[in-house]
Amino acid sequence: MDSRTVASIVAATGGGSSRVGRGRDLGERAELDSHANVVCLGKHCSVIRRTGVTMKVNAFASEVGPLSNIPVVDAVVVFDCPYTGESYFMLLYNCLYIPSMECHLIPPFILREAGLFVSDTPKIQSPEPDEDTHVIFDHETKMRIHLGLNGIFSYFNCRSIAADEMKNWRKYKVVESTPLGMRWDPYNPVYQEEEEAMLDGRGEVLDKTPDQNDRFNLIEKDDWDQEMELQSCYCDSMSVHEYEGMIAKNFTDVSAMLGSDDVVDARFLDVMDDELKRGVSTIDSCFD
Numbered sequence: 001m002d003s004r005t006v007a008s009i010v011a012a013t014g015g016g017s018s019r020v021g022r023g024r025d026l027g028e029r030a031e032l033d034s035h036a037n038v039v040c041l042g043k044h045c046s047v048i049r050r051t052g053v054t055m056k057v058n059a060f061a062s063e064v065g066p067l068s069n070i071p072v073v074d075a076v077v078v079f080d081c082p083y084t085g086e087s088y089f090m091l092l093y094n095c096l097y098i099p100s101m102e103c104h105l106i107p108p109f110i111l112r113e114a115g116l117f118v119s120d121t122p123k124i125q126s127p128e129p130d131e132d133t134h135v136i137f138d139h140e141t142k143m144r145i146h147l148g149l150n151g152i153f154s155y156f157n158c159r160s161i162a163a164d165e166m167k168n169w170r171k172y173k174v175v176e177s178t179p180l181g182m183r184w185d186p187y188n189p190v191y192q193e194e195e196e197a198m199l200d201g202r203g204e205v206l207d208k209t210p211d212q213n214d215r216f217n218l219i220e221k222d223d224w225d226q227e228m229e230l231q232s233c234y235c236d237s238m239s240v241h242e243y244e245g246m247i248a249k250n251f252t253d254v255s256a257m258l259g260s261d262d263v264v265d266a267r268f269l270d271v272m273d274d275e276l277k278r279g280v281s282t283i284d285s286c287f288d
Helices: 001-016 108-113 163-167 190-196 238-260 267-274 275-280
Strands: 029-034 046-057 067-080 087-097 105-106 135-137 144-146 148-150 153-157 173-176
Touching: 046 087, 067 153, 105 108
Parallel strands: 029 105, 087 173
Antiparallel strands: 029 153, 046 067, 067 087, 135 144, 148 153
16 A cells, blocks of 8 residues: 555544644544545444455554554445435445544545546635535535535545434435446556546647546456555456345345334344444444
C-alpha cells in the first residue's frame, strides 16, 4: 500500500491530529481522501459480506509497525439527506475494514469510477457555486450529498444500518458507490496512460472519453497472497444478477435473525450490548 494511504489510516484512528474537527462534534462521517487508493471503512458501517481475504499493510515508518490481517469486505453506509429526509444505502465493494478508525476514507477517484458525479471543490473556492458544487451526485437515484469541510477535508455524515432498516431494506434506494465485480488495482498504468492520451501534441484536449469497459484492470487470482503487502483489493467476478441475489440473501438472512418486533434474536442483542463486538461486526451476516 502507498505510504500516504497508511498515513491517512493512522490519522483516522486517532494517531494524528489532522483529522480531528475543532469546535464541534462532526459525528459519524466519511471523508474524501485522494491520498487513499482503496476505500477504508471504520466502525460506523454495516458489513454485508466478508471476502475471506485479509491484508497486511506495511506502515510508512518502522516506529508505527505493520497493520496485519485487515479484512476486505463489502459494506453499506447510510446517508440521510437533511433536506429531503430520504435515506440512501451506499454499497461499497472491496473495502479495508478497520474498526478502530473514527471515520471512513473514500477516494473520490473510486466514486467516479462507479459512475457517481463528484465535485470536491468547496463552494467557497468556486467562482460560480451552484447545487452541483462540492457534492456527490448519483444520476440513477438522484442522491445528492452536499459536502462539508472538516478543516480542509471534504466530508459527509453517514452511519450504519439500523435494525428496522435492515428488516425493511428493500424500500430504500441502494447506490453502488464503488465499481461492481472488479479486482481493483490502483497501480495499473492504464489510468495514467488514458489521462495522458486525452491531450494532443499542442496540449489541447481531444474530443474523446476513455471506455471504462476496455480497461485491463483485472488481475489473476493466483497473484494473491494473504500475507503479501497490499497492492490491490479483490472480489471474484460475477454477473450483476448473481451479485444482487447474494446481497438480497445477506440482507434476508440478517433480517431473519432480527425476528419480529416482539422477539429479537439473542445473537443480535449480544452484539448490540457488546461495544467491541458491535464495532467489529456491526450488522454482519456472519455472527458467531
